[in-house]
Amino acid sequence: MGGIDILLLIAYGISFICALLLMAALFLYFRKRFRARVVSLFMLAAFFFLGAYTVKMAVAFWIRFSKFTAGDAVLAALKSNAWAAAQVGTTLGLMILTYLMYTRRQDLFMIFPAVKEEVKQDVDA
Template identity: 70%
Template sequence: MNSIDIVLLIAYSISLICALLLMAALYLYFRRRFRARVVSLFMLAAFFFLGAYTVKMAVALWIRFSSTSGTEAMLGPLQSKIWAIAQTGTTLGLVILTLLIYTRRQDLFVVLSQIRKGRNRHADSHTGPK
C-alpha cells in the first residue's frame, strides 16, 4: 500500500462518516417535517443526492480496500454495477437541485394530505384539532 492509497482511504473514510452524519441529521429533520405534513422539495432532492453520494463513498472505500488487498478481480463487476447505480443517483440528484436553483424554485413545499376517518385533510382546509 503506497501513500496515495493511504491518503485516499483516509479521505474516503472521512467523507463517508460526514455523509452518514448528515444523513442521520436529515432523517431527524424529515421525521419532524413529515409529522407536520409539509416537506421542502429542495431538501428532499438534497437528501436523495446525499444518499447516492453516501453509497458512492462506501463503494469507493470498498474498491480502494479490495484493490490494495488483491480481491479486485472477484468483486470488480459487482463494484462497477453498484458504482454505476450510485453515480446515476448522484447525477439525478444534482440535476434536480440545479433545476430547482436555476428556476428559483428552491422554496417549493409539498403539502402531504392526511387521511383520518375516511376523509382527506389538507394544510389549507383545517386550522386546528377537532
C-alpha cells in the same frame, strides 16, 4: 500501501462519516417534517443526492481498498454495477438540485393531505 493510499483512505473515511452524520440529521428533520405534513422539495432532493453520495463513497472505499477480489470476475462486475448505480443516483440528485436552483424554486413545498379518521357511529344511537 503508499502515501496516496493512506491519504485516500483518510479522505474517503472522513467523507463517508460526514455523509452518514448528515443523513442521520436529515432523517430526523424529515421525520419531523412528515409529521407536520409539509416537506421542502429542495431538501428532499438534497437528501436523495446525499444518500446516493454516501453509497458512492462506500463503493469507492470498497473498490480502492479491497485486496482479495482482483481475480474474481463476479465481484469486479458487482463493484462496477454498484459504482454505476451510485453515480447515476448522484447525477440525478445534482440535476434535480440544479433545476430547482436555476428555476428559483428552492422554496417549493409538498403538502400531504391529513389522514382523517372516520368516527364510527353507534347503530343504536
